[in-house]
Amino acid sequence: MGKINKTLGEFIIENQSSFAYSTGELSKLIHAIRLAAKVVNHEVNKAGLVDILGDAGDQNVQGEDQQKLDILANEKFIQTLKNREIVCGIASEEEDSFIEVNSHDELHQNKYVVLIDPLDGSSNIDVNVSVGTIFSVYRRVTPIGSPVTLEDFLQPGRNQVAAGYVVYGTSTMLVYTTGHGVNGFTLNPAIGTFYLSNPDMQFPEDGKIYSVNEGNYIHFPQGVKDYIKYCQEEDGDRPYTSRYIGSLVSDFHRNMIKGGIYMYPKSSKASNGKLRLLYECNPMAFLAEQAKGKASNGYERILDLQPTELHQRVPFFCGSRKMVEKAESFMAKHEAVEFK
Numbered sequence: 001m002g003k004i005n006k007t008l009g010e011f012i013i014e015n016q017s018s019f020a021y022s023t024g025e026l027s028k029l030i031h032a033i034r035l036a037a038k039v040v041n042h043e044v045n046k047a048g049l050v051d052i053l054g055d056a057g058d059q060n061v062q063g064e065d066q067q068k069l070d071i072l073a074n075e076k077f078i079q080t081l082k083n084r085e086i087v088c089g090i091a092s093e094e095e096d097s098f099i100e101v102n103s104h105d106e107l108h109q110n111k112y113v114v115l116i117d118p119l120d121g122s123s124n125i126d127v128n129v130s131v132g133t134i135f136s137v138y139r140r141v142t143p144i145g146s147p148v149t150l151e152d153f154l155q156p157g158r159n160q161v162a163a164g165y166v167v168y169g170t171s172t173m174l175v176y177t178t179g180h181g182v183n184g185f186t187l188n189p190a191i192g193t194f195y196l197s198n199p200d201m202q203f204p205e206d207g208k209i210y211s212v213n214e215g216n217y218i219h220f221p222q223g224v225k226d227y228i229k230y231c232q233e234e235d236g237d238r239p240y241t242s243r244y245i246g247s248l249v250s251d252f253h254r255n256m257i258k259g260g261i262y263m264y265p266k267s268s269k270a271s272n273g274k275l276r277l278l279y280e281c282n283p284m285a286f287l288a289e290q291a292k293g294k295a296s297n298g299y300e301r302i303l304d305l306q307p308t309e310l311h312q313r314v315p316f317f318c319g320s321r322k323m324v325e326k327a328e329s330f331m332a333k334h335e336a337v338e339f340k
């Protein structure tokens with residue numbers, strides 16, 4: 001039997017000292033996310049056998065049809081975090097507003113808030129294509145012990161203390177950063193343990209894969225159309241390969257390993273694109289930068305954007321640094337106000 005990789009539990013304890021003013025609270029939080037990920041993984045894996053596929057018949061605050069697995073994953077993550085009393089607030093794609101957790105109780109001086117996309121890639125749930133969970137963690141800005149407010153959630157992405165995703169794919173992986181690089185852990189389903197399988201993950205500086213829903217091509221800004229044409233031209237190592245799974249987590253994961261760019265631009269159909277700044281773009285941008293990649297809205301660094309609403313959307317360009325810069329150079333030739 002070869003060298004047994006470090007478990008996620010061991011890695012968390014070993015790296016706890018690297019967390020600023022570490023009290024073990026962030027470690028407990030990552031432990032809780034690991035537990036919830038295993039519970040959701042179990043549900044996702046047997047989705048075809050039990051009645052948790054398909055529409056739940058309700059819509060979330062963004063007017064999107066909620067899938068049964070969206071709701072189940074949302075409940076499991078919120079329950080797991082609430083029951084462990086390690087956060088003072090939670091915000092989720094599936095919840096209209098944020099949830100306060102024990103914030104008034106003197107006993108619970110919790111300092112972290114968590115934002116989650118419980119099940120990313122909802123359109124792929126029923127067709128057995130990989131989906132994911134995305135999470136983002138901030139230290140609250142309001143005084144500990146006082147009521148949590150929206151201000152604690154509407155922080156620029158650069159303030160994140162941790163971010164990550166779980167991809168429920170051919171294998172289940174948890175990939176995260178606490179600002180000291182990006183590490184990937186693969187679940188051994190036989191014993192329910194995550195093992196360090198991808199230490200120090202990094203985007204190749206350049207790549208040959210572009211991921212965008214080309215079905216929206218005619219609605220895209222001219223800069224994006226020009227960049228897609230550039231990717232398809234016969235020149236040097238182009239044309240690049242088009243790969244679009246339709247699950248941000250899965251497209252990001254592949255591009256981080258192989259080199260590539262993911263784009264969800266604004267369009268004449270969606271003036272701010274589709275992806276949500278707080279629990280989709282900010283966590284993926286933090287991971288991308290920690291993995292030597294880049295993330296912008298085509299013009300500005302995602303992590304420097306000042307959020308104004310819990311569920312606001314922004315255009316998203318993310319991946320290998322040289323590819324994002326190339327896309328930005330095409331965008332720069334055209335006004336950022338296009339489609340405003």
Ligand SMILES: O=P(O)(O)OC[C@H]1O[C@](O)(COP(=O)(O)O)[C@@H](O)[C@@H]1O
Nearest residue numbers: 119120121122123213246247248249
């Ligand atoms: O079907 P489209 O419009 O290309 O959107 C797909 C994108 O939307 C997402 O599914 C995000 O939305 P959900 O979190 O609601 O699934 C991304 O994972 C994916 O990249």
